[in-house]
Amino acid sequence: MSDTAEGAATATEAPTRQRRRMSTEQAIEIFAIPVIVAVGFALYAWWRNTASLDSVELSSLEWAAVWLALGEHVKLTLVSAVIVVFVGVPLGIMLTRPRFRAAAPAVVGIANAGQAAPAIGLIVLLFIWLSGQGWFLSFSTATGKIPFLPDTVGFSVAVIALSLYAILPVLRNTITGLQGIDPTLVEAGRGVGMSNFAVLRRVELPLAIPVIMAGIRTALVLLVGTAALATFINAGGLGGILTAGITLYRYPVMVAGAVLVALLALLIEWLGRVLELIAKPKGI
């Protein structure tokens, strides 16, 4: 019967059917950012090879040293990001379950404080405290055995400090994302006979993914910027180039360090956007 009455409705809804997964604005960002980063890096390389630099500047901006610092920076960022996701998302899920819901404001408050505290203070204080603890030293040697990860105490401490610092957006967005789901959908899930866990896995999480991913992207951006501070506890990263430029009064080195951090930040942000787009379930 329906087709006469609703044929018209279907026709007007046809455009949504073809709706692309991303808007024009998103598409520009997705395609333009890698180009900007590539051009920026090419300009840096050209400057590095043609500018007249003194011996101090040359040794600070040695390609091998830059690659090493870049690698360390990426490792700091990504390892912290993984920890943030693996702690923040389950914690967020837990805090939206009826049993622990009451604890959510307190936990979010603590996470808020973690982010409000100056990152540099957090890193240095944690280092002073943890590098004196025997258990932590053995923990850090153990984690150092993981391939590609540096085995320095500084790296372990930096990762912990960065994770504390960046957990808030992931935690908060997980909670917001899950709370934002239409309760009738959760009830519909329960109503058709899904267990609580099935509703979480098949309804709540997929629907909250866009919000959670936005939190992860924010965390990535925070992490890539803050990782520059890791150099103060000897954990490497591009911050080393920056501080070298400052302490040695070499402005070209300082600017070069800043430019490299900025390019990496852009790239990581882009990575976050791509992940967001991939993870978004079809249909929403």
Add this chain to the structure above:
Amino acid sequence: MTTTESTPPTQSADRDDEGRGSDVSGAEIRLDGVTKRYPGQKAAAVDNLSLTIPAGEIVMFVGPSGCGKTTSLKMINRLIEPTSGTILIDDNDVRRQNADELRRHVGYVIQGGSLFPHMTVAKNIALVPKLLGWEQDRIDKRVDELLDLVSLDPGRYRARYPRELSGGQQQRVGVARGLAADPPVILMDEPFGAVDPITRQRLQDELLSIQRELRKTIVCVTHDIDEAIKLGDRILILQEGARIAQYDVPEVILASPANDFVADFVGAGSSLKQLSLARISELELRTPTTATIGEAASEVRSRAESNKDTAVVVLDERNRPRGWPWLRQLKGESIVEPTEDLVSLDHRATLNDALDTMLTNSHGGAVVTGDRDQYLGVVDFVAVTDHMRAMQEKANANAEKGAAEQEDHDPSQRVTAVGEQTDERPEPDREQQA
């Protein structure tokens, strides 16, 4: 005053008989002293509710908001756990079963369909069969079967996402999801509350035709008394605390409300409400001149003139009505497909729906279609008013007869209930509540 087992001799009898062709696949639901008390609230949300919902019937729960009708519904599939009392489906205590397992065997349909937006139509419908561990082949077949049943072309809609459907289509898929595992009992919570009136009317007609085929036990919550009258084999009118104000077939509720509360709730125009009880199929249809697309216009015109018709119904090659133009609108040599959309009525639509449709066109009538949109004829205003008058007279006669009977029998019982039922629900108690 009310009855659960005996059906009073009213029009409902013929209405029920229509569908008795197929076997009842529903199960009986019995609520016994069901109470729900929320912590911190003085009054119980549902206070000692006892009723029997016969297998294979549609029972509508109506009442003002906050009367506990939705709570009562949700206790049947344990989305809300009763504080006390028992609920039996087909003589099995629902609280003795695993809640998730129970819900897989009770269909659940919610307002707007509540489809999962990240799942395709097919995946949404397949949810319960998947949970029950059906094989993929069987699930695929079932999904197509159900889409057909709710009048959606499987090939076209199977792979769509909910946001690509109109509200009415989403609601259809919601109904299909509720029916997926062929449950004996289906619970509906304001199922058609979120769609426009025309779509709602169609969905209601469709539900009735599905029900004629399947004979499930359907419990449906609504705040719309007209919907309750149209869909319900029985209507349960609830007062605050889910106390029963009246539980009876629609005809009795309209003709003799148990108390002022029911009378107020049903509304003053209860004779108008009778319009929601009568179907177009009960009326005699007029058959004006028809024309087929492609026919010579001059022939049609002369035929219409000899019939003294000023308008003709244009049918397509498959006998489906496409338009209802006036003779002066017939231009050109042959009949062409009309450009305007024709709003036609299903023969199962109520007289209320018919009046609505008549008011939107200039003919003072409406084109009626049967199964698969086949043309049946035209219903006009006079036919509806004649039928109304006849119904009114019949109702008055019944009411007088009922009043006479009441004096003959025990004055506390307007309609005699079956013995065992009376024990469960002492009548005096109810009188007090009322």
